[in-house]
Amino acid sequence: MVGPLPPLISVIGATGTGKSQLAVDIALAFNGEIVNSDAMQMYAGLPIITNKPTVAEMRGIPHHLFSFLRIDEVYRVGQFVKEAEKKIEEIRGRGKLPIVVGGTHYYVQSLLFPHSIGIEGEEEHPFLPGAGEDLAVKYPILYFHLSITLRIGGDSPTPELFAELQRVDPAIAEKWHPNDRRKIRRSLQIYYSTDGKQTASEVYAAQRAEKEVSRYRNLVFWVHAEAEALKQRLDARVDKMIDGGMWIEVEEMKKTYDSMEVDMTKGIWQSIGFKEFLPYLQLYASRCQQQQQNPDPGPEEAKEKLRAELEQARTRCIETMKTATRQYARTQTRWIRIKLLNTLRLPSHIYLLNSTDPLAITKTVTNPALALAEQFLASGDPSLPDPRSLSALAEENLKPKREDFSSRPDLWVKKTCEVCGATCINGDMWELHVKSSRHKRLVRKAAMKEEVEGYIRARKEERDRKRVELVRVLERRVEDSAGLEIFDEEEEGGGGIGGI
Known part of the structure; x- marks a missing residue:
């Protein structure tokens, strides 16, 4: 007989809402240790850019999965799940409570519900490790595509692959976009790697059946703040980061950026803070190079103009960083409301805690969380209150925004x-x-075209109508003329008869 699921508390929410503080409060109250689920905080160094909690903020609580990756490493969700599971078991083995905290909600959801995002998960598939080149040789339709992809990195014959997918797995072919090479290729690999015994559509159907099955008994705290309050908080935090030494970290990253080939869409380079300041750094480097080539600084007016140019560029970069931070916060919230809530569904143990007012955090966040956690841990099947009953903000937000398509x-x-x-x-x-702007532009263009064509069509119809009317008028005139001629002939003929 399978025993009860082990308890796990997770703290999620947008950046700047107070997740880390709450996780530490819970750990202090219930003898816990923290497992990080913020992807950027897993990289060594850059504590300001990645907003890592300071030693003082940790308050003596052990924190795991922080600062263990090199700056050039790419880390995947599958690796995180394995590492996090290991840490959770180690913490539990010490008789302590594991608490997962972080804003990379894709990671958290994959840990709590392994199959909930399998369809759009990593490129690796459980059937496929090392199978690529063997499949390419065995199945000619994949040979050209895989040999190029794996060895050269060129383009692939997507239409041919899609046609093959339509043949072997029409159900999944109907779901994928005809130009989505990655999903088409992966679906074919699933089919071929099982020698046609399983299609991708069958695999994904099995995953969907299991997606709401978690390996833990979950209590999830969603720390949330109203949009305008969070906007002001995030803007102030960016200013504080810059004043607190973030610029030193940006310059360190620039040195690494200049010394190696960098993919700005992967790893630590995705973090907000460096790429937003790259235009300023490049402008500054360009002006320094010009100055080296022409040491004469020129008149004071020219120097002042240069300083103003650089300061304006720096100000623009700061605003770009603030905008990017706000957009990221919205993305994090969107993930919770569309993906995670659709997986959990109500009634589930996910509680929204309102951190809008920083002066009322103890009342609106800490105390409710500790009370719920105590009740959750006290029994294997606690009767916790309806999550929507905590506040009006909870009632409003604890409903999926829409289906997760x-x-x-x-x-x-x-x-x-x-x-x-x-x-x-x-x-x-x-x-x-x-x-999209393209669609709107083409709609306007189509509307203008339709308007012009409608005008031309109306003009043509009007000309045709007038032509028909003219023809009818002429026909009537011809008929009238013919009638007059007959009348004249009768007049002439009548005179003759009368004479007889």
Whole structure:
């Protein structure tokens, strides 16, 4: 008989809402240790850019999975899940409570519900380790694509691959976009690696059946603040980061950036703080190079102009960083409301704690969380209150914003835009498409074209109508003329008869 699931407390929420502080409060109250789930905080160094908790903020609580990656390492969600599971078991083995905290919600959801995002997870698939080149040789349709992808990195014959997928797995082919090479290729690999015994659609259906099964008994705290209050808090935090020495970290990253080939979409380079200041750094380097080539600084007016130019560039970069931080916070909240809430569903043990007022954190966040955690840990099946009953903010937000189309292929329906010709495979894509500037531009163009064509059509119809009317008028005149001629003939003939 399977025993009860072990308890796990997780703290999630957008950046700047107070997750780290709450996690430490819970750890202090219940003899816990913290497992980090913030992807950027796993990299060594850069404590300001990545907003790592300071030693003082940790308050003596052990923190795991912090600062263990090199700056050039790429870390994947599958690696995180394995490491986090290991740390959780080690903490539990010491008789302590594991507490997961962090804003990389993709990581948290993968840890709590392993199959909940399997369809759009990492490129690796459990069937496929090391299978690529063998499959390429065995199945000619994949040979050209895989040999190029694995060895050269060139383009692939996507239409041929898609046609093959339509043949072997029409159900999944109907779900993928015809140009989505990665998903098409992966679906074919699943089919070929099982010698045709399982299709990708069958694998994903099995994953969906298991997606809401967690390996833990979960209590999730969502620390949330109202948008305007969080905006002001995040802007102030950026200013504080810059004043606190972030510039030194930015310059260190610039040296690394200049010394190696960097992919700004991977690893630590995705973090907010460096890429936003790169335009300023490049401008500064360019002006320094010009000065070396022409040592004469020129008149004081020119020097002042240069200083003003650099200061304006730096100010723009600061504003860009603030904007990026706010956008990231919205993205984090969106993930919770669309993906995580759709996986958990109510009634589940996810509680929204309102951190809008920083002066009321103890009342609105700390005390409710500690009370709920105590009740949760006291019994194997506690009767916790309805999460929506905590506050009006909870009532408003603890409902999925909409269905998570990415994990519901049963809801996917391909739609082709009559204006643009673009194909969309779900509501998300369709919504993005109709809001895109390209679609709107083409709609305006089509509307103008329709207006012009309508005008031309109306003019033609008017000319045709007038032509028809003219023909009818002429026909009547001809008929009238013919009638007059007959009348004249009768007049002439009548005179003759009378004479007889």
